[in-house]
Each structure stands twice: as C-alpha cells, then as structure tokens.
Amino acid sequence: MNDETKPGPGLFPVPPMGEQERMIEAVLFASAEPVTSAELAKRLPEGCDVAEALVHLRSRYAGRGVHLVRVGDGWAMRTAADLGWLMRTEQVETRRLSRAAIETLAIIAYHQPVTRAEIEEIRGVTLSRGTIDQLMELEWIRFGRRRMTPGRPLTFVVTDGFLDHFGLETPRDLPGLKELREAGLLDSRGMPGAQSLPGDDEEEDPGQTELFED
Numbered sequence: 001m002n003d004e005t006k007p008g009p010g011l012f013p014v015p016p017m018g019e020q021e022r023m024i025e026a027v028l029f030a031s032a033e034p035v036t037s038a039e040l041a042k043r044l045p046e047g048c049d050v051a052e053a054l055v056h057l058r059s060r061y062a063g064r065g066v067h068l069v070r071v072g073d074g075w076a077m078r079t080a081a082d083l084g085w086l087m088r089t090e091q092v093e094t095r096r097l098s099r100a101a102i103e104t105l106a107i108i109a110y111h112q113p114v115t116r117a118e119i120e121e122i123r124g125v126t127l128s129r130g131t132i133d134q135l136m137e138l139e140w141i142r143f144g145r146r147r148m149t150p151g152r153p154l155t156f157v158v159t160d161g162f163l164d165h166f167g168l169e170t171p172r173d174l175p176g177l178k179e180l181r182e183a184g185l186l187d188s189r190g191m192p193g194a195q196s197l198p199g200d201d202e203e204e205d206p207g208q209t210e211l212f213e214d
Contacts, residue, residue, distance in 0.1 A: 034074025
C-alpha cells in the first residue's frame, strides 16, 4: 500500500498529502475571504491533516508571485507584497465645480473669514450642504474661527491647498475687480460679493479681529 494513501477513520482512504494540498489550494483560490482551518477540515475528506497540508502549501508558494498567508484565524492566497504595484492603476478624474460651488468658493476667498449666513446673504440663495462638502473634499476650504456673535457661528476660510492650486502665496494675491475685468474674467454683472473685493481701494476694518475668538 502506498505510504501516502493510508486508511482513514471513514470508509475511504485518506488522500495523499499532495492531493490534500491541491484541495486546499482550490478552496482558497475560489474564496474571496480568508478560510479558517476548521472550515477547510469540514470541506476536505475525513482524516486529512489540514495543518500539515497548509505548511507544505505555504512552502510551495514561497518566492512565487502569490503567497499563502494567514489572515487572523483564516488562510488566503495573496499577491506577493513586492508585486502589489502591478495591481494598482491610476486614473485621472476631472471634476467640474458647479456654479454654486464656484460662487461660494469666490465669496470665501474674497471675504474670509465668512459665515454661512453671510455667504447666503451675498449669493441671495440658500447654501446647500453639498456645495460646502464638495469644497471640503477638494480641501480648498476649511473651518475658521467662530464669530463672537450670538450663536457663535463657524466661519470658512480657504486652505493652503487652494492657494497652491492657483499659484498664490496668500489670499491677498487674489486679483481685484479691476484685474478681473481687464482679463475678461468678470462681466458687467460682476461676481458674488464683488462690491467689496480687496484691491478696490477698500480698507480692512481694524476692529474686525475683535469679532472672533482665538
């Protein structure tokens, strides 16, 4: 009798170790989730030595493009760590800002720190949460200091990421009304909040900082 084919406790002989490895290999490749040793034992014929088969199988895949790895209480076939870069693909996704987002971003950039209520007053419409979420996801705006007024509302300011994207060192480098008009970027209707854009000979209120908490 072949030493690898020994009678088991059931009616049929225990499969050779090589066959047990093949069975486990098939189960692991077909499973999207790690499979525990107990689950493997349930699937394999009675009398199989799952622990020993796993040791042999792990050794067989050592140095290959796919490894047998332990994940918690289970086992799984995974791409070798040094080849993970082959599985990644990069795709550039172009996302267009909505008109509401562009207007809101302009108001924040030119009037920061500005509250939601002030943005709505300048635009003349209610500011949707989705507009703010979109600008937050782009990391172009962030929360500023709370206004020291009733309700202590949060303010919004632009981020360093916004400045970097548009090649600006500080918000003061934003173009003024005159520059926007000369560049053809502003029509006769102006833009949201344009009546108080910096660069139009408007002085900053020296007492403005007293309206915010540190």
